Amino acid sequence: MKSRFPKIVQIAIISVYLIFLAGSIVRMTGSGMGCPDWPKCFGYYIPPTSEEQISWKPNTEFKKGFIIIKDEVLFVAENDVKTSSEFNKNNWKNYTKHDYAKFNKYHTWTEYINRLASVLSGFVFLFLIYGAAKFWKTKKIIPLLSFAAFFLMLFEAWLGKTVVDTNLKPTIITIHMVVGLVIIALLLQLKFIISDKKKVFKYNSIFNKLLLFSVIFSLIQIAMGTQVRQFIDEQVKLFGFENKEYSLMNPSFKFYFHRSFTIAIVLVNFGMFYLNQIKNLGYKLVNWIVFLIFLETITGILMYYAEFPLGTQAIHLLSGAILFGLQFYLWLQSRSVKNIQQ
Numbered sequence: 001m002k003s004r005f006p007k008i009v010q011i012a013i014i015s016v017y018l019i020f021l022a023g024s025i026v027r028m029t030g031s032g033m034g035c036p037d038w039p040k041c042f043g044y045y046i047p048p049t050s051e052e053q054i055s056w057k058p059n060t061e062f063k064k065g066f067i068i069i070k071d072e073v074l075f076v077a078e079n080d081v082k083t084s085s086e087f088n089k090n091n092w093k094n095y096t097k098h099d100y101a102k103f104n105k106y107h108t109w110t111e112y113i114n115r116l117a118s119v120l121s122g123f124v125f126l127f128l129i130y131g132a133a134k135f136w137k138t139k140k141i142i143p144l145l146s147f148a149a150f151f152l153m154l155f156e157a158w159l160g161k162t163v164v165d166t167n168l169k170p171t172i173i174t175i176h177m178v179v180g181l182v183i184i185a186l187l188l189q190l191k192f193i194i195s196d197k198k199k200v201f202k203y204n205s206i207f208n209k210l211l212l213f214s215v216i217f218s219l220i221q222i223a224m225g226t227q228v229r230q231f232i233d234e235q236v237k238l239f240g241f242e243n244k245e246y247s248l249m250n251p252s253f254k255f256y257f258h259r260s261f262t263i264a265i266v267l268v269n270f271g272m273f274y275l276n277q278i279k280n281l282g283y284k285l286v287n288w289i290v291f292l293i294f295l296e297t298i299t300g301i302l303m304y305y306a307e308f309p310l311g312t313q314a315i316h317l318l319s320g321a322i323l324f325g326l327q328f329y330l331w332l333q334s335r336s337v338k339n340i341q342q
Helices: 005-029 105-135 141-165 170-194 205-239 253-278 285-305 312-341
Strands: 067-070 073-077 092-094
Touching: 005 105, 005 170, 005 312, 105 141, 141 170, 170 205, 170 312, 205 253, 205 312, 253 285, 285 312
Parallel strands: none
Antiparallel strands: 067 073, 073 092
16 A cells, blocks of 8 residues: 555546546536535435426425425425415424525536535545555655545535535635645645656755745735635626626626736746756756746636636636645645755
């Protein structure tokens, strides 16, 4: 298992980024409330495919916990029930966690696939902690980081439930996103610890400081981006998903901060690129970081000026998460060189 552990860590990192991708598609398509409950979906383990399945009908059997929509209101079956010719409210209770009583099979299944990605990642993390336990006697930092990442994944699952129960409360969504980035950071630190460090880098104090700023700036920018996205969601609710030209009408200060803060991020990261080139520091990841910043900037411009072309939101969010990961891993590389020289 020890020999396979690096591969498990890599798969765990990929699985978390797949969750980011699935989550970005959920937000891009407005599918966040495709399932009104959690972990089931309308009370089903396998979501419904038509509104008929969740609509009240006479002479029909419903299992305990099934959720139906009647007169634009959500009801939950208190017990197994077979309906009669008329609706008997005594067999049902109002779903009180929120009042989002709509069904769209595409939104429902998009949200369900997002949840499946999280479940599959959970199994990967079980293998991760099992493999990490083998290192307890030789290198305790490995199981400690692995267990920390695993428990944060459990916390993420609870946050996912809270996001649904609170009808996409902005603060919870932001925490949900930031915790996901912390999990990425823990996994990347694991990867760095167990990696073969044969590559030779040069240490530069200014480069290292810029790198630390780049990590912090990206974290701030991503957190602020979730707030901007929530404003867009509110606009979509007001004007409809098809009227994307109104998505950023009269934006709040958070949008302008998010947009303007990009300038600081570009300057810091291009400063890193410049130092890496003229000082020949040997950090190849800087080139990928510059590419991702370019991708982030282009997709941001397209969303604002071209009314959210298909896929740009998902690319924008995913590239931001990958950017943070690369910056953090690069910081680990730079810090290790500093420690060796000292």
